[in-house]
Amino acid sequence: MPGLDWLTARPVAHRGLHDAAAGIVENTASAFSAAVAGGYAIECDLQLSADGEAMVFHDDRLGRLTGRDDAVKSLSATELKAIVFRATPDRMLTLGELCDLVAGRVTLVLELKSHFDRETALAARVAAVLESYAGPVAAMSFDPVMVRGLRSAASGLPRGLVAQSRIDPEVRTVSRWDYAAAALSARPHFLAWSVADLPGVWPLLGRWGFGLPLLTWTVRSEADRHRAARWADQMIFEGFRP
Structure with missing residues (x-):
């Protein structure tokens, strides 16, 4: 896909520009507003609610950030939006609310979470929400079936494959x-690869052999920054301000 310079133009804040010590929790309106104020692109995670809404949250379960141990997929969007993040006024956002908040001011890079069960309802919902969004946005997933779902539901939406050398247990169920x-x-249209794997044959083949823009995650240290600058087109970072 031509014209993806905007995707790699600015460093990408991992789950927003969060800072737990300052009371700014990942994947919240506060973290996203901080990223916008800093002029950074935003990476965030999406999960599907029980009633089919795309919700901005990383974990399968709520416990780490909210104190409730429910599964995200077991609650409706209304129920999820009522839950407060620990020690903050922030509540979970829908993708639509995230789009309203950012309003095209910075690039959005959306990671669609998956259980590698060939379910692509989240891709369909993301495509539906983004139909009315005019800002710069791309979507990606570790699950190539989910990425294929994005291709089917929104062929014009820039889509990427997230990958790493280490194979997670869920992925091991897929041959x-x-x-x-x-x-x-x-x-x-692009790749997002673990910085720990750079340089590596597959990400560099994608970048140099097939011309795919290469993002790298999650950059946290000075060594990571040097590796990202040498081998990737842009970094997804956290824990500092580039």
């Missing part, structure tokens, strides 16, 4: 051949 076939059929 290498099925993963490769799904990745090829998804036709990603």
